[in-house]
Amino acid sequence: MLNIWGRANSINVQKVLWCCDELGLEYERIDAGGPFGRTRDPDYLAMNPNALVPTISDDGFILWESNAIVRYLCSKHGAGSLYPEDLRERANADRWMDWQLGTISNALRPVFIGLVRTPPEDRDEAAIEAARQSTAAAWEILEAHMEGRDYALGDDFTMADIPLGVSIYRWLRLPVERPPIPNLEAYHERLSERPAFRERVMLPLT
Ligand SMILES: N[C@@H](CCC(=O)N[C@@H](CS)C(=O)NCC(=O)O)C(=O)O
Numbered sequence: 001m002l003n004i005w006g007r008a009n010s011i012n013v014q015k016v017l018w019c020c021d022e023l024g025l026e027y028e029r030i031d032a033g034g035p036f037g038r039t040r041d042p043d044y045l046a047m048n049p050n051a052l053v054p055t056i057s058d059d060g061f062i063l064w065e066s067n068a069i070v071r072y073l074c075s076k077h078g079a080g081s082l083y084p085e086d087l088r089e090r091a092n093a094d095r096w097m098d099w100q101l102g103t104i105s106n107a108l109r110p111v112f113i114g115l116v117r118t119p120p121e122d123r124d125e126a127a128i129e130a131a132r133q134s135t136a137a138a139w140e141i142l143e144a145h146m147e148g149r150d151y152a153l154g155d156d157f158t159m160a161d162i163p164l165g166v167s168i169y170r171w172l173r174l175p176v177e178r179p180p181i182p183n184l185e186a187y188h189e190r191l192s193e194r195p196a197f198r199e200r201v202m203l204p205l206t
Contacts, residue, residue, distance in 0.1 A: 006053030021196030
């Protein structure tokens, strides 16, 4: 039995839900985080001492960190499809997943929190603008990489597209000035053709 703890509007939970749907996995999702609380309950902290979502239990195997969860599920259920079997292909996928978490996510988060979760009167406009500029600059790297490619690794959809896809969706939905990124917009259009992306990721920003 696969259990997933996390609220459905969390970007990191959305990665896991989208991944499960792509793999055709059945699971039970338990609301946690944000208004649902639970993450500081002793039994939750025993699973995930970060008090963050998502966390999964796969027949009792506990795992947290969204990209690690996506890798684990793809490795278990998607070898040769979402989980590249070729070592270098897989390293490329890992690279883009780490880049999403280490670079894009850190840059994008203050823009999202500032504009979506902070009332206008409490916003630090200078900090939001600085983060917007950092995010726009970081996206240029993927924009250049996507020239001539349908997905992050080339022709086929893989696990690398999941973290990238959730972040691109947010960036394109935020009410901010964006330099032109035609390759990323085309990539987003391609992802939008996937039912699981539409259902799990393309939600109003809250
Ligand atoms: N690096 C972690 C970050 C997890 C994280 O920051 N989760 C956020 C939601 S996106 C969270 O739990 N926020 C507190 C809450 O929802 O209560 C991961 O990728 O899983």
